[in-house]
Amino acid sequence: MHASAIGAAPRPRRARLARRARWTLAVAALVVLAAACAPAPPPGVAIRDVRVIADDDPRWARPDADDRAWPLRPITAVDPAVAVWWIRGLVRLDAATLADGRSLGVAVLALASCEAYWDGARLGSNGTVSDRPDGERPGRLGWLMALPAGVGPGDHLLSLRCSAHHRGFDPSTGFYGIWVADHATLATVQLAYAAPTLISAGALCTVGLFYVMTFAVHARRRRAHLWLGVFALAAGALVLAESARALVNYTYDLHLDRLIVITALAWLVNVSLLAFLTRRFALAGRGPVLAVGVVLATACVAAPGFDSKVALLFLVGLALGLGWTAYALACRRWHAGFAAAGLVGCLAAAGLQPERFLDFYLFFMLGGLCLCLLASHVLVEARDHAQHEAVALRSARLEIELLRR
Numbered sequence: 001m002h003a004s005a006i007g008a009a010p011r012p013r014r015a016r017l018a019r020r021a022r023w024t025l026a027v028a029a030l031v032v033l034a035a036a037c038a039p040a041p042p043p044g045v046a047i048r049d050v051r052v053i054a055d056d057d058p059r060w061a062r063p064d065a066d067d068r069a070w071p072l073r074p075i076t077a078v079d080p081a082v083a084v085w086w087i088r089g090l091v092r093l094d095a096a097t098l099a100d101g102r103s104l105g106v107a108v109l110a111l112a113s114c115e116a117y118w119d120g121a122r123l124g125s126n127g128t129v130s131d132r133p134d135g136e137r138p139g140r141l142g143w144l145m146a147l148p149a150g151v152g153p154g155d156h157l158l159s160l161r162c163s164a165h166h167r168g169f170d171p172s173t174g175f176y177g178i179w180v181a182d183h184a185t186l187a188t189v190q191l192a193y194a195a196p197t198l199i200s201a202g203a204l205c206t207v208g209l210f211y212v213m214t215f216a217v218h219a220r221r222r223r224a225h226l227w228l229g230v231f232a233l234a235a236g237a238l239v240l241a242e243s244a245r246a247l248v249n250y251t252y253d254l255h256l257d258r259l260i261v262i263t264a265l266a267w268l269v270n271v272s273l274l275a276f277l278t279r280r281f282a283l284a285g286r287g288p289v290l291a292v293g294v295v296l297a298t299a300c301v302a303a304p305g306f307d308s309k310v311a312l313l314f315l316v317g318l319a320l321g322l323g324w325t326a327y328a329l330a331c332r333r334w335h336a337g338f339a340a341a342g343l344v345g346c347l348a349a350a351g352l353q354p355e356r357f358l359d360f361y362l363f364f365m366l367g368g369l370c371l372c373l374l375a376s377h378v379l380v381e382a383r384d385h386a387q388h389e390a391v392a393l394r395s396a397r398l399e400i401e402l403l404r405r
Contacts, residue, residue, distance in 0.1 A: 047158065047178040050089040052078050056131065056161070060086040061117040063157045078175045083131040087160040091180050093153050104147040105183030109176040111252040112164040113139035118147060119156055127251070133165035138251040142190065146183055166253035172305055190246035200367040201239035207370060208233030227276035228377055234272055235366040238265040242363060259306040266310045267297050269366070270317025273373075277321050280377060281328035281336050293320045310358055318346050335379040342372025 051067045059065045067088055078087060093104075106123070108114060113127030113136055123146075127139025164174060179186065211229030215222065241262050244250070250258075274293040278286035293316065300312035322343040328336035346365040350357045 045091055045093065045180045047075060047089040047091060047180070049073065050075055050078065050087045050178075052080055053086040053088065054080045054082045055086070056082075056084040057086075060088060061122075061159045061161070062120045075175050075177060076173045083165070084129060084161065084163045087162060087175075089158050089178065091156045091158055093151065093156060093180070095153050102182045102184065103149065104151055104180060105186045106145045106147060106158065107177075107179045107181075107186045107189075108143045108145075108160070109141065109178075110143075110162070111141070111167050111171055111174050111255055112162045113137065113252075114143065115161040116143075116145055117157075117159040117161075118151075120159075121148065123147070129161050129163045130165075131163065136163050136165050138166045138253040140249045141245060141252050141255060142249050144183070144186055147180070164252070168253065168256040169259075171255075172307065194243040194246035197239050197243045197363045200363050201236045201243070203367055204232045204236030204239065204370055207374060208236060224276060224280045224377065227272050227279055228373060231269060231272040231276055231373070232370050234265050234268040235370060238262065238269055239363045239366065241265060263301060263306055263309050263313075266313045267301060270297050270313050273317050273321055273369075274324070276373065277324050277336075277339060280339075280380060281324065281333050283328060283331055283333075286324075289320065289324060293317070296320075307358060314346075314350070314362070318343050318350075322347065335376050338372045338375040338379070342369035345369070345372075 049072050051070045052073050053060050053067060053070045060067065075087075075089070106116065106118070108116070108126070113125075113129050115125045115129050116123040125139075126143040128135070128137035130136040158178070158180075160178075167174075208229045208231070211225045212233065213229075215225040215229060218225070241258060244258060271294055274290055278290050296316045297313055300316060301309055303309045303312050322340060325336040325340035325343060329340065346362075346369055349361045349365050
């Protein structure tokens with residue numbers, strides 16, 4: 001008796017180690033998947049530093065104009081406090097860029113209306129540049145132009161005359177970038193970025209609709225179904241809102257509305273995540289934890305800058321969710337391990353790639369997190385169903401025994 005007990009003792013420990021190994025592999029798989037799906041940077045030549053000229057004079061379109069007195073700044077730091085300004089950047093084209101003979105294009109991604117000049121020759125305009133708000137017509141957020149035929153290798157000058165009266169807020173970055181590359185490639189690069197995120201959005205919305213409908217039509221309405229459905233739907237809508245920049249080339253004055261929608265959806269994603277976890281793994285203190293999460297998430301909305309708002313919202317939601325699943329694991333709710341693995345994967349991706357997490361990695365991690373939450377939910381549902389069937393079978397046996405007696 002004593003020997004058999006000694007021989008059987010290591011089994012629970014081996015089972016726990018196996019569970020932990022599976023969780024670790026799940027986290028590693030999520031991080032590796034996100035890293036493998038990361039998009040390549042835009043092709044061609046990127047203009048990184050430009051001369052910012054706070055003076056509206058047509059001579060700044062000419063290549064021979066002396067602009068050395070004006071500061072040289074990174075393209076993402078262009079924000080002069082004037083009505084109309086000029087940007088001048090050098091583009092160095094080598095023979096390799098021109099070797100295949102394809103027509104070149106210039107892509108500008110900015111919150112501004114612009115007129116473009118290549119070596120002094122006008123390329124076109126995006127919107128209408130004006131020194132007055134009522135005279136400006138907002139341009140598109142993304143602008144693609146074709147360069148003149150016969151452009152040769154060497155240094156070229158790209159000049160932009162700009163105004164931005166209709167932003168509606170003070171963005172941290174007014175210009176996201178300028179690229180010179182093959183025109184056909186630049187025309188499809190945004191869709192290449194959006195395609196993987198749209199796949200994630202479709203999967204999330206499908207899961208969300210299924211569980212919301214399950215909650216609506218089921219006789220026993222379980223709040224866990226509702227919150228899982230809300231989380232998945234909000235996450236899918238967030239992915240679509242983020243991808244809207246590549247799918248719909250809207251005018252830059254609508255950018256503020258899109259950022260407000262993204263912030264609201266990020267709040268809903270994290271609140272519903274915490275509501276699902278506290279409902280699915282119901283333990284003592286779930287009400288105060290959920291209330292704290294709602295208060296902290298609401299406070300994050302007051303942070304300056306929309307990127308900061310969204311980053312803080314996800315930090316609060318993921319950290320509190322991980323804390324609650326760790327508490328559930330400590331209380332031997334082993335099915336919480338899959339949810340914990342997804343949360344750890346999201347936090348690991350944010351730590352490894354903080355610059356690109358909000359722009360790209362987040363939307364793959366939301367799909368992976370939803371899969372982990374779904375696995376935890378299904379396992380708990382299966383366990384509850386098995387327990388219910390066992391109770392029903394035991395009750396039926398007792399009834400039969402009573403009838404026999």
